[in-house]
Amino acid sequence: MNAWKRFLVVATAALALTGCGYNDFQRLDEESTAAWSEVLSQYQRRADLVPNIVASVKGEANFEQDTLTKVIEARAKATSIQATPELVNNPEAFNKFQQAQGELSSALSRLMVVSERYPELKANQAFRDLRVTLEGTENRIAVARDRYIGTVKAYNIKARQFPTNLTAKVFGYQPKANFTVQNEAQISQPPTVDFSSERK
16 A cells, blocks of 8 residues: 555656656756757857968968957957856856857958958968858858757747746746847848949
8 A cells, every 4th residue: 555655656746747847848958058069069160260260361461460360369259258058047148158259250251351352362272261161160150059049949938938937946947048139229220222322
C-alpha cells in the first residue's frame, strides 16, 4: 500500500510538471543557448578575419589610416566584451555587446567602401578572397541572429503566457534579451528622395 501511494505521488508530480511547462522551459532554454553560441561563433569568425583584412589593406601605400584605425579599435572593443551564455540574461550587458558588434560592422563596411577607391587593392586576389569570406560571414551572422531571435521569441512567450508564467516565476525563468535595431527612430522615417539634381 505504501509503495502504491509513493507511485501515485510520483505520477502526479510528473503530470503536474509536464502540464506546467517545466520541460518546455528546459528545451527552449537549451535551444536559445545553442542559438546564442552559434551567433558568438560567427562573430568570432568575423573578428578572426579582421587582422588578415587589415594586413592586406596596409600593403596599399596611401590607404586611409583613419579607416584602418577605426576597424582595429572596433574589433578590440567587440572582442573585449566577455560573451557568455549569461550575457543574454542581462539586458544592459547584452546592449553593450550588440553596440560593440554594430560598431565593428559599421567600421568594416566603411573599410570596404573606401577600398573601392584603390584599384590595386581591388585587383589583389588575397584581398578579394578576404572580402568574399567577410561577406559570407556577415550572411552567416544574419542567419544565426535570426535563429536566435526565433528561439528567444518562443522562450519569452512561454515565460509570459499563463499558466506557464507561474512556472517561470517559481523556477526563476526570466525573459531573455533579444537583438534590437540601434537606430530604430532613424529607420522608421521614410527615405527622402530628391530628383532636383536630375538632368533634364
